[in-house]
Amino acid sequence: MPTIDCDIVIQAGHENTPDNKTGGESKWGKEIEWTPIVANEAVRVLRAAGVNVIKEDASIKSSTRKYKCKLAVFVHFDDSDTGGSGPSVGYPVDAGNEATAAQWKALYSRYFPFGSAWREDNFTEDEAKYYGYGRTSTTIAEFLIEFGDLQSERQALWMRSNLLWMGRLLAYFLSRRLGLENIQLPDAPQDGAPSNAPSAAPQLPSLHETISAAGGASPAGMSCSNGWQITGYFTASEDMYNGPLQTVHIPGEDEVKFPADFLHHVMIEGWGKTRFGWYLGWDQGWVRGTGALNALGKPLKIGSLAVDKKAIALGTTVTIPSLPAPWDKQVFVADDTGGAIQGKHLDVYCGDGPVAQKETYRITMSNMRVCT
Numbered sequence: 001m002p003t004i005d006c007d008i009v010i011q012a013g014h015e016n017t018p019d020n021k022t023g024g025e026s027k028w029g030k031e032i033e034w035t036p037i038v039a040n041e042a043v044r045v046l047r048a049a050g051v052n053v054i055k056e057d058a059s060i061k062s063s064t065r066k067y068k069c070k071l072a073v074f075v076h077f078d079d080s081d082t083g084g085s086g087p088s089v090g091y092p093v094d095a096g097n098e099a100t101a102a103q104w105k106a107l108y109s110r111y112f113p114f115g116s117a118w119r120e121d122n123f124t125e126d127e128a129k130y131y132g133y134g135r136t137s138t139t140i141a142e143f144l145i146e147f148g149d150l151q152s153e154r155q156a157l158w159m160r161s162n163l164l165w166m167g168r169l170l171a172y173f174l175s176r177r178l179g180l181e182n183i184q185l186p187d188a189p190q191d192g193a194p195s196n197a198p199s200a201a202p203q204l205p206s207l208h209e210t211i212s213a214a215g216g217a218s219p220a221g222m223s224c225s226n227g228w229q230i231t232g233y234f235t236a237s238e239d240m241y242n243g244p245l246q247t248v249h250i251p252g253e254d255e256v257k258f259p260a261d262f263l264h265h266v267m268i269e270g271w272g273k274t275r276f277g278w279y280l281g282w283d284q285g286w287v288r289g290t291g292a293l294n295a296l297g298k299p300l301k302i303g304s305l306a307v308d309k310k311a312i313a314l315g316t317t318v319t320i321p322s323l324p325a326p327w328d329k330q331v332f333v334a335d336d337t338g339g340a341i342q343g344k345h346l347d348v349y350c351g352d353g354p355v356a357q358k359e360t361y362r363i364t365m366s367n368m369r370v371c372t
């Protein structure tokens with residue numbers, strides 16, 4: 001049974017549910033679409049601040065994955081039948097969980113505009129005995145957050161306008177709980193609809209526009225889906241290697257010496273940047289090029305993306321709004337393929353050299369939102 005260590009694990013409730021428990025929904029939104037937006041944004045902000053945070057989804061219900069972390073948070077929205085519910089927290093009863101959940105309530109209450117809607121802790125059976133508690137053991141706390149009631153028009157409209165903000169507030173809260181001070185409290189949330197406006201909904205930005213405006217970029221006309229695995233690749237440069245020198249013969253060149261481990265890398269990855277500035281390639285023999293080339297023989301550049309052609313056609317414009325900046329704003333073009341890139345997996349080209357290598361680590365993430 002794999003046990004995974006981390007600072008924080010954040011679960012988007014219902015996402016990738018293995019048993020059709022798709023969560024609440026109303027005419028203002030669907031819980032299963034909102035929880036990943038909040039969770040992914042919290043993960044993005046925490047990762048950018050150097051926190052070892054893992055994003056999870058409802059597939060843990062049917063998996064053997066277990067987490068040993070400082071904090072575990074499960075993100076949900078309530079869906080009462082009566083329209084009379086509100087935000088709340090749930091946790092296995094224990095002093096650490098209760099204290100941390102109380103601190104979260106105090107923080108979120110400063111902004112949530114409908115104070116009387118709050119419900120008591122462990123308001124529902126699902127909150128009190130959530131399956132997720134059995135997948136995590138924590139040293140600080142684990143708790144479930146209900147951000148509010150989807151069936152309440154005024155709550156739902158306010159929440160819909162502030163999903164990314166909720167993720168940022170959660171990231172801020174969790175970072176403080178870890179004792180970190182490098183994540184700022186986000187700016188105040190948007191007002192949402194005035195509760196007495198009879199048909200306020202059409203004037204509100206759609207969820208889609210809200211995300212775009214807040215920098216999550218899903219350009220108009222694109223359609224988005226969750227559950228993608230993102231990895232990065234890069235072109236190594238010769239200065240990253242220091243193995244024994246080996247002489248190679250490149251057609252049209254004199255014999256040139258390169259570190260053997262650099263040559264080995266080029267034979268596996270296809271290309272590497274030499275100390276001379278030109279690129280060394282391997283394709284049944286050594287070749288010289290002015291850039292690293294993709295599977296189509298065209299130069300790779302920032303914005304290049306390797307895809308499974310069966311999942312995304314080559315030439316398709318793609319954005320990945322939940323990646324850390326600046327990648328969240330990057331417009332990619334699917335222009336490369338790779339044997340290991342299959343199904344809902346995208347491989348982002350990060351450039352060349354050690355900086356690009358670091359970027360590949362920074363953007364490796366699962367359960368991401370991708371727009372085409």
Ligand SMILES: [Zn+2]
Binds near residue numbers: 013076
């Ligand atoms: Zn739920």
